[in-house]
Amino acid sequence: xxxxxxxxxxxxxxxxxxxxxxxxxxxxxxxxxxxxxxxxxxxxxxxxxxxxxxxxxxxxxxxxxxxxxxxxxxxxxxxxxxxxxxxxxxxxxxxxxxxxxxxxxxxxxxxxxxxxxxxxxxxxxxxxxxxxxxxxxxxxxxxxxxxxxxxxxxxxxxxxxxxxxxxxxxxxxxxxxxxxxxxxxxxxxxxxxxxxxxxxxxxxxxxxxxxxxxxxxxxxxxxxxxxxxxxxxxxxxxxxxxxxxxxxxxxxxxxxxxxxxxxxxxxxxxxxxxxxxxxxxxxxxxxxxxxxxxxxxxxxxxxxxxxxxxxxxxxxxxxxxxxxxxxxxxxxxxxxxxxxxxxxxxxx
Numbered sequence: 001x002x003x004x005x006x007x008x009x010x011x012x013x014x015x016x017x018x019x020x021x022x023x024x025x026x027x028x029x030x031x032x033x034x035x036x037x038x039x040x041x042x043x044x045x046x047x048x049x050x051x052x053x054x055x056x057x058x059x060x061x062x063x064x065x066x067x068x069x070x071x072x073x074x075x076x077x078x079x080x081x082x083x084x085x086x087x088x089x090x091x092x093x094x095x096x097x098x099x100x101x102x103x104x105x106x107x108x109x110x111x112x113x114x115x116x117x118x119x120x121x122x123x124x125x126x127x128x129x130x131x132x133x134x135x136x137x138x139x140x141x142x143x144x145x146x147x148x149x150x151x152x153x154x155x156x157x158x159x160x161x162x163x164x165x166x167x168x169x170x171x172x173x174x175x176x177x178x179x180x181x182x183x184x185x186x187x188x189x190x191x192x193x194x195x196x197x198x199x200x201x202x203x204x205x206x207x208x209x210x211x212x213x214x215x216x217x218x219x220x221x222x223x224x225x226x227x228x229x230x231x232x233x234x235x236x237x238x239x240x241x242x243x244x245x246x247x248x249x250x251x252x253x254x255x256x257x258x259x260x261x262x263x264x265x266x267x268x269x270x271x272x273x274x275x276x277x278x279x280x281x282x283x284x285x286x287x288x289x290x291x292x293x294x295x296x297x298x299x300x301x302x303x304x305x306x307x308x309x310x311x312x313x314x315x316x317x318x319x320x321x322x323x324x325x326x327x328x329x330x331x332x333x334x335x336x337x338x339x340x341x342x343x344x345x346x347x348x
Contacts, residue, residue, distance in 0.1 A: 001270070001274045002099050002264075002274050002277045002278055002281070003019075003099075005274055005275075005278045006278055006281055006282075009278070009282070009287075010287075011278070011281060011282055011285060011287055016285075016286075017285045017287075018093075020083060020084075020087065020096075021083075022076060022079050022080035022083045022098075023076075023079040023080075023082075023083055024072070024075045024076055024079045025075045025076075025078035025079040025082055025117070025119075025122065027039065029078070029079075029082060029122060030075070030078065030117060030122070032121075032122060032125050033108055033118055033121045033122060033125070033150060034106075034108050034109070034117060034118070035108050035109040037109065038057055038108065038109040038110070039071075041053060041054055041057050041059060042059070042070060042071040042074075042116065042117075043071045045059055045060075045066045045070050045071070046066075046068070046069065046070050046071040046072065050066065054066070057109060057110050057111060058107075058110040058111035058112050059111050059116075061111075063111075063112060063113055063114055064111035064112065064113075064114065064115070064116060070116065071116075073116075074103065074106075074115075074116040074117035074119075075117065076100075077098070077100045077101055077103065077117070077119055078101075078103075078117050078118075078119040078122050080098045080100055080101060080119070081098050081101040081119035081120070081122060081123040081261070081263060082119075082122060082123060082126055083096075083098075084096035084097070084098050084101075084123065084261050085123045085126040085127050085261055086126065088127070088221060088259040088260075088261060089126070089127065089130040089132075093259075094259055094260070095254075095259070095260045095262065095284045095285065096260070096261055096262070097262040097263075097280075097281055097284055098119075098261075098262070098263055098264065099263070099264035099277050099281075100264060101119045101120070101123070101263035101264055101265075102119070102120060102140065102225045102226075102227065102263035102264045102265030102266070103115035103116065103117060103118055103119050103120065103146075104118065104120045104138060104140065104142075104144040104145070104146050104147050104225060104265065105118075105142070105145060105146050105171060106118035106146050107145075107146050107149065108149075112146075112171065113142065113170055113171060114266075115146065118146045118147065118150070119263070120136065120138075120144070120146070120147050120223065120225060120263060121146065121147055121150040121151075123223060123261055123263075124136055124147070124150075124151070124157055124223050125150075127220075127221050127223070127261070128156055128157060132219075132220035132221045133156055133157075133158075133217070133218070133219045133220045133221075134156065134157045134158070134219055134220070134221055134222075134223060135157075135158050135160070135214060135217055135219035135221070135222050135223065136151075136157060136158065136159045136160065136223045136224075136225075137160050137162075137210070137214070137222060137223070137224045137225070137249070137253070138159070138160065138161040138162070138163070138224075138225040138227070138265075139162050139163075139224070139225065139226060139227060139230065139245075139246065139249055140161075140163060140225050140226075140227025140229060140230070140265040140266045141163055141164045141169065141227055141229040141230045141234070141236075141237040141239055141266060142163055142164070142169060142170060142171065142227070142229070142237075142266060143161050143163045143166055143169075143171055143173050143174030143190065143192075144159060144161040144163070144174070144225065145171045145173050145174065147159050147161075148161065148173075148174070148178065148188055148190075151184065151187070151188070152180055152181055152184055152188055153180065153181045153182040153183060153184040154183065154184045154187065155180075155183050155184050155186075155187045157187070158187045158188075158189070158213070158217045158219065159187070159188050159189070160189040160191070160210060160213060160214070161174055161189070161190050161191065162191040162193065162202075162205060162206075162210065163190075163191070163192060163193065164192070164193055164194075164195060164197070164230075164237055164238060164239055165192035165193060165194060165195075166192060167192075168195055168238065169237060169238070174190040174192055175190060175192055176190055176191075176192065176334060176337040176338055176341060177337075177341065178190050179341055179342055179345075185345065186342050186345030186346060187217075189209075189213055189338065189342055190338075191205055191209055191210070191334060191338060192334060193205065193239070193330075193331065193334065194326075194327055194330040194331070195238035195239070196238060196239070196240050196327055197239050197240060197241070197327060197331070198240045198241065198327070199241055199242055199244060199245050199316070201327055201328065201331045202230075202241055202245050203245065203248060204331065204335075205331065205334070205335065206245075206248065206249070206252070208335050208339075209335055209338050209339070211252060212343070212348055213342065213343075213346060213348070214256070215256075216346040216347065216348055217346070219258060220258065220259075221258055221259045221260070221261065222253050222256075222258050222259070222260045222261070223260075223261045223262075223263070224249065224250075224253060224260060224261070224262050224263070225263045225264075225265045226246055226249070226250075226262055226263065226264060226265060226276075226277065226280050227264070227265030227266040227267060228243070228246065228264075228265070228266065228267030228269075228272060228273040228276040228277060229265070229266035229267050229268055229273075230245070230246075231243060231267070231269065231272045231273070231276060231314070233269045233272060234266075234267065234268050234269050234272070235268050235269065236266070236268045237266075237268075242313075242314035242315070242316060243272070243275065243276035243279055243280075243312075243313060243314045244313060244314060244316060246276055246279070246280050247279055247280065247283055247313065250262075250280050250283045250284055251283060254283070254284070260284065262280065262281075262284060264277060272314075275312050275314075278312055279312040279313060282312065
């Protein structure tokens with residue numbers, strides 16, 4: 001649906017807005033992060049085999065059911081992210097977007113949270129191979145736990161995850177004191193936000209925490225996970241954002257003039273997610289500055305629903321559920337903790 005809407009709006013299929021065919025990730029590439037035994041289990045599951053070992057590896061659960069292409073589909077998604085990374089490394093693109101990527105919960109030997117293979121880690125490793133310092137910014141509603149695990153003791157990759165607090169949401173991790181270990185101390189940053197967080201609080205977190213750290217790290221390339229499960233109305237989360245926050249993230253990253261590898265991620269209100277990702281792509285590909293009413297009527301005509309007829313951008317000024325003062329106090333506390341724990345490690 002994202003692709004179809006982008007095509008209808010003229011955002012794909014031109015010489016400077018290419019649709020690039022992906023490829024399957026190779027076994028060797030997958031083993032950069034995933035254990036061989038786990039990959040064997042995935043392949044056997046695709047052939048119809050199932051055992052207690054599969055269940056222990058998170059396969060065959062409600063979150064990660066076994067389906068016909070349980071090995072091939074995530075391998076294609078990972079291959080798409082690797083293709084995007086290769087286009088950046090080769091200088092064939094300055095921006096690449098794989099909306100079918102963003103499987104940040106997959107662990108080396110375990111599936112979790114709808115994620116079987118961690119394309120975010122694999123893509124970041126490909127960029128590291130090119131000698132680049134990599135900044136991973138994850139604005140999905142869920143903590144980027146698999147990516148954190150991969151780079152927790154490294155300083156050539158900074159991982160910043162802005163998410164709904166693990167006190168109320170899967171995977172129950174990603175608190176302010178998880179800041180990396182050893183050489184990587186200070187290069188993992190977690191920003192857990194309270195349920196009901198609105199654009200106003202979120203933008204303040206970006207302004208007071210995220211962008212100072214992004215600039216201090218001074219990465220060569222950005223990897224951004226644009227999960228849309230932060231949007232108001234998502235059935236699995238409790239955030240109250242509009243897609244204007246995702247647009248703001250993209251605009252700020254573009255202003256820093258680095259290559260960008262953008263990925264999808266979560267988003268379980270399908271029409272809202274489609275519109276949000278298409279909005280982000282419209283800005284990433286230079287079609288507009290994110291302020292236009294691109295696609296007026298997209299809600300009712302192109303997305304086959306009547307929720308919102310005002311184009312790709314959500315209406316602004318949505319109210320939080322709960323007391324605004326309480327939200328502000330909680331966000332104040334989060335900002336203060338990160339500034340105390342992490343900022344001094346980067347001279348801030």
